[in-house]
Amino acid sequence: MRGIFTPITKIRRQVFTEVARYAYERDLTQSDFNYFYESSYRIIPGEVAQYRDSVFKERAIIRERLRLAMGLPMRPTDTHLSLTQGMAESATPNKHLDKPLVNVIPFACEACPTDTIKVSDNCRKCLAHPCTAVCPVKAVSIGKHAAVIDQDTCIKCGRCVQACPYHAIERFGRPCAEACGADAIFSDALGRAEIDQDKCVACGLCIVSCPFAAIADKSEIFQLITAIRTGRTVYAIIAPSFVGQFGPLATPGKIISGLKMLGMARVVEVGWGADFGSMHEADEFLAQRKLS
Amino acid sequence: MDKIIVEVCAGTHCTMMGAMNIMDAVASLSEIRKDMEPCCEVEVRPIKCMDLCKNGSQGPFVTVNGALVERAESDAVMAAIMQHCSGHRKAGE
Ligand code: FES
Numbered sequence: 001m002r003g004i005f006t007p008i009t010k011i012r013r014q015v016f017t018e019v020a021r022y023a024y025e026r027d028l029t030q031s032d033f034n035y036f037y038e039s040s041y042r043i044i045p046g047e048v049a050q051y052r053d054s055v056f057k058e059r060a061i062i063r064e065r066l067r068l069a070m071g072l073p074m075r076p077t078d079t080h081l082s083l084t085q086g087m088a089e090s091a092t093p094n095k096h097l098d099k100p101l102v103n104v105i106p107f108a109c110e111a112c113p114t115d116t117i118k119v120s121d122n123c124r125k126c127l128a129h130p131c132t133a134v135c136p137v138k139a140v141s142i143g144k145h146a147a148v149i150d151q152d153t154c155i156k157c158g159r160c161v162q163a164c165p166y167h168a169i170e171r172f173g174r175p176c177a178e179a180c181g182a183d184a185i186f187s188d189a190l191g192r193a194e195i196d197q198d199k200c201v202a203c204g205l206c207i208v209s210c211p212f213a214a215i216a217d218k219s220e221i222f223q224l225i226t227a228i229r230t231g232r233t234v235y236a237i238i239a240p241s242f243v244g245q246f247g248p249l250a251t252p253g254k255i256i257s258g259l260k261m262l263g264m265a266r267v268v269e270v271g272w273g274a275d276f277g278s279m280h281e282a283d284e285f286l287a288q289r290k291l292s
Numbered sequence: 293m294d295k296i297i298v299e300v301c302a303g304t305h306c307t308m309m310g311a312m313n314i315m316d317a318v319a320s321l322s323e324i325r326k327d328m329e330p331c332c333e334v335e336v337r338p339i340k341c342m343d344l345c346k347n348g349s350q351g352p353f354v355t356v357n358g359a360l361v362e363r364a365e366s367d368a369v370m371a372a373i374m375q376h377c378s379g380h381r382k383a384g385e
Contacts, residue, residue: 246307
């Protein structure tokens with residue numbers, strides 16, 4: 001869903017707005033984080049669920065997203081822990097993010113089926129039914145109304161998908177797992193996605209692929225604002241892709257001025273650091289050549 | 293040919309809530325509609341913050357021939373456009 005503004009983009013921004021607003025407005029001499037109890041009600045107002053089956057669940061998910069946006073770990077689902085636990089300690093510019101950076105919010109995950117081959121209602125139960133003929137394990141049979149695939153027998157070779165003249169057999173999987181290049185997504189005991197943190201490289205592809213917004217990453221937005229507010233010198237080191245981040249109306253010049261207005265002492269593109277890196281490497285290489 | 297003016301607020305709040313996406317979506321959907329019902333032309337313009345965001349109401353704010361759409365989404369804006377489109381109204385009668 002990259003590039004399309006969906007309710008997910010909106011929720012993500014609303015969460016960041018809540019965190020950023022409090023980072024700016026709060027009394028720096030105090031460590032009161034009760035503000036965040038209200039946040040989930042501001043983001044999910046009213047009594048009628050907008051995105052899922054209940055407002056309570058929607059708010060519970062928002063609360064975990066708020067914690068992650070504060071750079072904190074999620075809370076365990078089965079033990080009591082205050083929403084603000086750890087916030088006071090992490091509200092300092094010195095805080096570094098702890099792993100895992102990318103997190104599946106378990107109760108937000110819809111436990112989508114993993115790689116599945118399924119007959120859709122496009123099936124016309126045709127006379128030729130080539131799907132049965134091409135199946136190497138005889139998993140496809142013709143049922144009362146349509147072709148039926150026995151999921152226990154199916155080896156997911158995809159031949160029936162190719163053979164169907166009506167495109168009635170489809171293959172689909174978990175968007176998060178399909179997006180993951182590191183093969184880091186597996187299922188927990190309840191069939192929900194879970195990330196193998198040893199394999200995860202925190203690229204974030206699963207975050208943007210999950211249609212249920214069940215995966216979120218940690219941020220340091222609060223700590224950054226606190227650093228600026230407490231008078232630290234902060235440099236913005238931005239990825240070259242910033243050019244395309246804010247739409248065609250925002251020119252690089254505007255973005256850089258904007259960042260400075262936010263309080264950045266200087267804005268540099270990461271590539272600049274890479275240039276220095278290569279110069280340094282080259283010097284080192286030359287020095288070594290001279291020695292030998 | 294009727295002209296329908298769609299003004300999309302491009303202020304900070306509205307942009308963050310998806311105004312740019314609405315502009316793109318409405319522009320591309322209007323292209324398709326022009327081929328289907330060549331009765332009116334849709335012009336999409338970005339405008340400055342209308343100060344509506346300052347009183348706590350939620351954007352993005354869009355006006356279609358002056359009529360305000362709050363918490364706009366591209367489908368709601370398209371629906372408003374279709375209401376203003378005379379050809380479409382006739383076809384629906
Ligand atoms: S940003 Fe749109 S009304 Fe203020």
